[in-house]
Amino acid sequence: MITLEEAQRILSAAEDKARQMGQPMNIAVMDAGRNLVAFHRMDGAWVASTDIAIDKAFTSAGRGLTTRKIGEMAQPGQPLFGINTTNGGRIVIFAGGIPLMRDGEVAGAIGVSGGTVDEDHEVAEAGVAAFG
Amino acid sequence: MITLEEAQRILSAAEDKARQMGQPMNIAVMDAGRNLVAFHRMDGAWVASTDIAIDKAFTSAGRGLTTRKIGEMAQPGQPLFGINTTNGGRIVIFAGGIPLMRDGEVAGAIGVSGGTVDEDHEVAEAGVAAFG
Amino acid sequence: MITLEEAQRILSAAEDKARQMGQPMNIAVMDAGRNLVAFHRMDGAWVASTDIAIDKAFTSAGRGLTTRKIGEMAQPGQPLFGINTTNGGRIVIFAGGIPLMRDGEVAGAIGVSGGTVDEDHEVAEAGVAAFG
Amino acid sequence: MITLEEAQRILSAAEDKARQMGQPMNIAVMDAGRNLVAFHRMDGAWVASTDIAIDKAFTSAGRGLTTRKIGEMAQPGQPLFGINTTNGGRIVIFAGGIPLMRDGEVAGAIGVSGGTVDEDHEVAEAGVAAFG
Numbered sequence A, B, C, D: 001m002i003t004l005e006e007a008q009r010i011l012s013a014a015e016d017k018a019r020q021m022g023q024p025m026n027i028a029v030m031d032a033g034r035n036l037v038a039f040h041r042m043d044g045a046w047v048a049s050t051d052i053a054i055d056k057a058f059t060s061a062g063r064g065l066t067t068r069k070i071g072e073m074a075q076p077g078q079p080l081f082g083i084n085t086t087n088g089g090r091i092v093i094f095a096g097g098i099p100l101m102r103d104g105e106v107a108g109a110i111g112v113s114g115g116t117v118d119e120d121h122e123v124a125e126a127g128v129a130a131f132g
Helices: A002-023 A047-063 A067-073 A115-130 B004-021 B046-061 B069-071 B117-129 C003-019 C048-063 C067-073 C118-131 D002-019 D049-062 D068-071 D116-128
Strands: A027-033 A036-041 A097-102 A105-113 B026-031 B037-040 B097-101 B105-113 C026-031 C036-041 C099-100 C107-115 D026-030 D036-041 D097-102 D104-113
Touching: A002 A027, A002 A036, A002 A105, A002 A115, A002 B004, A002 B037, A027 A047, A027 A097, A027 A115, A036 A047, A036 B004, A047 A067, A047 A097, A047 C026, A047 D049, A067 A097, A097 A115, A105 A115, A115 B037, B004 B026, B004 B037, B004 B105, B004 B117, B026 B046, B026 B117, B037 B046, B046 B069, B046 B105, B046 C048, B069 B097, B097 B117, B097 D104, B105 B117, B117 D104, C003 C026, C003 C036, C003 C107, C003 C118, C003 D036, C026 C048, C026 C118, C036 D002, C048 C067, C048 C099, C048 C107, C067 C099, C099 C118, C107 C118, D002 D026, D002 D036, D026 D049, D026 D116, D036 D049, D049 D068, D049 D104, D068 D097, D097 D116, D104 D116
Parallel strands: none
Antiparallel strands: A027 A036, A027 A105, A036 B037, A097 A105, B026 B037, B026 B105, B097 B105, C026 C036, C026 C107, C036 D036, C099 C107, D026 D036, D026 D104, D097 D104
């Protein structure tokens, strides 16, 4: 479980990092049941990234892996090629989603979208650092 | 346009009201283009209501009416009976969604779900009062 | 078949009527195959009505009936109750869609949404009058 | 915001270009909130391209990039591989969608489909040139 207070602390840290970068982001925090806890779209962030941020969190929470790692496994010829059309098309296979771990268990995930995938991942890491 | 800061002020006022009631809520703020600006699920709020809160905001932002009013018009024999299956099934026809108006125009909407529909509507009103 | 020129003439007549009413509308023209030929959203028309206008045309083109008539048949206890969840949820059961007839055959349909259902129907009739 | 008059001017310029090419096209104009403003299917244009034209505009409006550019980033091994299954499957990753910019901001987008992707892109450019 992730409380709203924890989610807001995660969002706040991620938003600080995004502001430092000068890149407005969409940021989502999901619990282990893959249900949304909190979402913020920063002013000027792309609307196409709303859905992507939420589904990056959905992807990482459901598998306990970063979306970057899942993306490597989802390339042509790799073991999970095609996974992005499962789960009703909600699996995202590029960087920006990171699980939130507590006591060795997946407690949820953060998903970030709006910049390059490296920027998205870095902002997600700032959110993770504010957890636990 | 609704800024993230405005959305957070709206959420905060709505959450205060929900806490007074002792009823945890899902609360969403959407802009006039029906894209999500911010969403918070309070600790203990029903997960089925996540989707409903978001779509109540979607409904009110797209038509400039409360979902309570649309619900009256959507009863059997009334003019909008059946509207809830349009827009990809995202139209919600019970109370809890209210437009956010600025200068006589629809700037967005708030959607609340988690309690009775009267409680949802009352919490949404508290959010509206914090806007503008 | 409905040509783009015919569709534009239909749209133009419908828009004139909507302007007379002072009610901005979403207006769609579909062919007999239920594929969109043309769509216009007038300035200030509700975005929720975009989808509804298109699907009113979809509904009337596919059945050769006004959506008003289908709506009567879709009330509880009536023969088509529940039809609005068929066809992928694209059947609209309130007024504003009218078939476009040529030589006794359905050539397509117009769908209008944005005002009251009576206004929508009246604007659709203005479009129909400009056809054929 | 994009007015209907602006959208019609864009469509008209794009249609002129398509006629010069002898290639009937489906052409869509969307606003920044990714809601459709206007759509025209030219006589003889493929019906499968109706959806593609609309979703090319959806894609470019939501991200501020041409669908050609997004397509390059969505190849296997590239940063956005898999993006076409996000946003409910509405992201198109081949040429024909171009953002409409005003004062350095994304005001909307045009999406064209019906010919080769190079033809689609060229017709979209003719539409963009008629804007602003």
